[in-house]
Amino acid sequence: MRIRTDQVPALERGVALLGSGGGGDTRTGSVLLRGLLAATDGVPVPAVADLPADALVVPLGVVGATAVFTEKLPGGGEFELGVEAIGRWTGQRAAPAALMSIEVGGLNGISALVAGATLGLPVVDADLCGRGLPRLDQFSLVAAGRRVCPCALVEPGGRVVLVDGASPAEVERTARGYLATTGGWAVLVLAPVPAGQLADCAVVGSVGAAVRLGAAVLALPESAGAAAVAAAIGGRVLGQGPVVEVCHASASGPGSASVVDRGGGAVVRLVMGTEYLLALVDGALVGTTPDVLALLDARTLTPIPCDRVRPGDEALVVQVPAPAFWTRPDRLPLVSPRGFGLPQPPVLLSDAGPPAPDTTAPGTTAPDAPVREG
Structure with a gap:
């Protein structure tokens, strides 16, 4: 699959719907992406299975008050600085084989493609959420028992902060504190993941699913x-x-x-x-x-x-x-x-019987001021 200019409307509608009411405004990201794609043949979006098992994939996206993204636009070098910084820290200095969105729902369903078009890299058909989710400690990596750090945070002015040795919840709190000094948002870049491991720790096929969903909705008549x-x-x-x-x-x-x-x-x-x-x-x-x-x-x-x-x-x-x-x-x-932090059990369309067990302690509360939403 390849995302070209004429597919941006379907992509935008699909990721906006998958934001589930959140994820940040997609319009500004779509404008940026259209501008980058205008003179190209699009951004390649390979399937996970089409990449060599040892190909390194770097997850990235925008975190913070994404509503501010429409007022304080990126300077253009934030993604490159973040990828370089995480490469130095992990010792993987060569350019990654591909990028991957941290979250397909909302703005980040587009921002990873903006990064791919900017850096000249493909964006793999997968992400770390499969929909819109508000916290860094809700990534699929965490559900698979993996760490979120090391990671790099890059503010619009170019300042880079590396976070390592922290639990997913601590990364969430650290990012929140950093964002208070950045003007509202920053680019987040995670350590490379071998493509052969993505089937176990990422939501595979999510970019293509978003495009198909958006295209199906756009094909409907008004009202x-x-x-x-x-x-x-x-x-x-x-x-x-x-x-x-x-x-x-x-x-x-x-x-x-x-x-x-x-x-x-x-x-x-x-x-x-x-x-x-x-x-x-x-x-x-x-x-x-x-x-x-x-x-x-x-x-x-x-x-x-x-x-x-x-x-x-x-x-x-x-x-x-x-x-x-x-x-x-x-x-x-x-x-x-x-x-x-809500006491209700999960009730899903896929349920064939009673809801799947939810072992989270009933008194658990979610952290305040989620990092990835405006």
Whole structure:
């Protein structure tokens, strides 16, 4: 696969939907990517299986208050500085064989391709989240028992910080402290991973899946019905109607957005942090993270982010199945409701019976001020 200019709209719509209401604004990243692709034949996106097992793949992306990314644009050298810094630290000074996104949902579904176009490197068809997730300690690497560090953080001004010898939670806290001094965002570059190991520690095929998802949604007519939308996204529509109440998340707890379904009058409530986390219909829990829950503008089918939903919006509430990587019982707790400090059990479209066990302690709370969301 190769991402060319004419595929950017589908990519943008797909990664925006997979952001599950978070992940940062994709429009600025799309503009940057189009500009870089205009005079090229696109960015190669090889399948993981097509790379030699010993080929080194460097995960990277943008972390922090990604909304600021639209106001404080990159200077152009942040990705290169980060890749060089992590290469020096790990002793892998040769250019990597490929890059990989840390998160396919939202801005980072595009930023890795911006890096690939800038550095002249392919971007492998995989990522470390499979959707939008807010914390560095929720990477698939962590679910697979691997470390997040060593890693490099590069601010827009070019200052580089290396982090090593820290747990995933400590990397999250360190990055948060660093971001307070950078103006809101930084580039994150992780240590190279051999391509032969990605099947066990990454969400494989996620870039291609995002493009296909976005293309299917863009192919729908304006104001498409619920059945057509459900078929296009491979999931279901939980309700369609006006947003009647919004309470945005704060330091004191999660927020929510409620939609009254025009068909039957049911109240569909989405509980949200920086992503939509739970879906309830007339008080009954019907869907949770790690399934992708999203609000779509009923006319344009454009995803409505958590921080932009407003009373009066006419919306569809949709649920898209979680990447298979996250449905394994040993991985699910990291991204289930309890992984976000919520007591509910996971309820997924893929469930054939009772929800998979969630062994996270009921009192667990997620760190405040997630690093990767604005």
